[in-house]
Amino acid sequence: MSWSILELVRNNPDKLVENLRKRFVDVSLINKVIELDRKWRTTLQEVERLRHEHNVITDQIPRLPLEERKTKIEEAKKLLVTLKEKEKELKQVEEERESLLKSLPNLVSEDVPIGPDENYSVPIKFWGRFKVYKDDLEEFKKQTGGMQVDYEVLEWKPVGHADELERVLGLGNTEKASQVSGSRFYYLFDDIVWLDFSLLLYAVDLLTSKGYRLVLPPYMLRGEVIHSVIDLDTFKDAIYKIEDEDLYLIATAEHPLAALYFKEEIEKENLPIKLVGVSPAFRKEAGAANKDLKGIFRVHQFHKVEQFVYSLPEESWNYHKELISNAEELFQGLGLAYRVINIASGDLGACAAKKYDLEVWMPAQAKFREMVSCSNCTDWQAYRMKIRYVDRKNNKKGYVHTLNSTAVASTRTITAILENYQRQDGAIEVPKVLRKYLEMFKAAPKDYILPKKAK
């Protein structure tokens, strides 16, 4: 069984064109890919024919009398010259074909809304009681687009997460961090650090209780590996490199979790494999320009709990639903009102066939902000990583499907808590579900995180 995209290149190029159109990317590549694949196959056949000829001669040589040997060796040498040339050609065509093939984005799932950018993404679900400041009511209604949603009106405007963190609570210092490390870094202190820990434990606790295997993965990967998990855009925007080494910092545990079966075969019986990884995430945020420079919403490093599933192709859409519903369960537990959106085709990353984002309403910003991203990558990553399943009973092999979803990204979730659990006096209530993970620590907050002047 081959890769779904290569299959289309050979058997159904129209469908491939249609797919690229859906993503609003350049379609002209397709003919080139088809042409290259055809050329690759004919050149391969020529090379193999020449190799065969050479093998035949080589085979005869040891059984020949000495003088005949000499002429045969000459013949073989001559053949080698032609062969080397053809092989060089093959290699060139192959590299070109491969790099073009790998530049193709994943096929878009049928039920993804079509549109060039995020404005075409479709909310499919709202959950919870949204806290809306009275002057933002109109904006809120616009953003919920007439959907039936539950909300309460706030008479006072909550303080934005950044000011709440640094000025009201006095538990963060991004200025010092930017002096010593750069912008988008931070120092967090005391109760916010406890909050970070408790979020991770909460997510890990829930997912392991559902049978996900807990993993602490490597935080750096080799170039070849990281390139096969992500697309070039992500690489450029996100990935830090270790100087003078072929090592890259992960941008999420998804990367090392996907790499866990790099170039391996998985027995069909062992699928699905469900993992929950905990790791820091390092991101350059190169494409973000001046977005979200204030506070800790968009930062170069944070802690993250990640869900990851390897599945049989025919089962992957079920697990996609499972992953988003796990994430929802986590945010429902936290009591953060959210919406789930089905990301538009033009806004999908190259890896994903379909992506759900979970966005929490931020009362101070009057915006929904992304907390979770849940993707089915189908066989796109698996093809690059050469991860296949083996069905021994039916003597069949195929690429597995890989899926990933955020469970909790610490700093982002903290910003949501800072805005949604804020009292008018500036105190932050600790979400009830986190309290049991804080109980055992003497210094950890128990019910409220209080403003600095109140202490």
Place this chain on the structure above:
RNA sequence: GCCGGGGUGCCCGAGCGGACCAAGGGGCUGGCCUUGAGAGCCAGUAGGGAUUCACCCUGCGCGGGUUCAAAUCCCGCCCCCGGCGCCA
């Protein structure tokens, strides 16, 4: 990081320049046999290309090189085991 030993198919393991281009065993899958199981026998069990079948190429950790010919010789890298050093 240094010194020594090693990496062969799903697993164990032989081969250490050419003569059925990986022996032999185990496992797994299918078939025969059997009331059923087992034993026994036969076949299949890396990737790719072509194809009605037969077929061909590549593959012995990875990448180069020497040779008409490389699992086998040479160089670089990765990993594993043992010893020394360093370290949380």
